[in-house]
Amino acid sequence: xxxxKNPARLVLKNRFMPNPPNSKRVLRPSKWGNPHxxxxxxxxxxxxxxxxxxxxxxxxRIKWKGKTLTPKDALxxxxxxxxxxxCPDDGHGCHGAFLLEIAxxxxx
Numbered sequence: 864x865x866x867x868k869n870p871a872r873l874v875l876k877n878r879f880m881p882n883p884p885n886s887k888r889v890l891r892p893s894k895w896g897n898p899h900x901x902x903x904x905x906x907x908x909x910x911x912x913x914x915x916x917x918x919x920x921x922x923x924r925i926k927w928k929g930k931t932l933t934p935k936d937a938l939x940x941x942x943x944x945x946x947x948x949x950c951p952d953d954g955h956g957c958h959g960a961f962l963l964e965i966a967x968x969x970x971x
Contacts, residue, residue, distance in 0.1 A: 872959045873947045886945035889959045894927045897958040906955035913956030941966035
């Protein structure tokens with residue numbers, strides 16, 4: 864699978880849509896999905912869930928099949944790819960935006 868020169872966060876309008884080229888899904892229940900659910904469907908609730916994911920990820924509390932996910936895992940598996948999620952692109956919380964930043968840090 865090839866990668867993108869300028870990876871971006873892409874919004875999935877419907878979960879049955881195929882992935883766009885050079886992209887990986889970070890939706891629940893994928894390995895990279897956010898286990899923190901929004902209490903309400905508001906931008907503030909998304910901010911809170913995204914912040915909780917970021918804090919847990921950086922503290923080593925996000926696990927997949929018993930293994931702790933790390934920034935190195937994100938670099939290796941997500942680096943250079945567009946990341947697909949279902950959060951609106953409105954400037955509010957999205958754990959996919961955090962993963963995109965981690966996976967594409969300078970000097971990878």
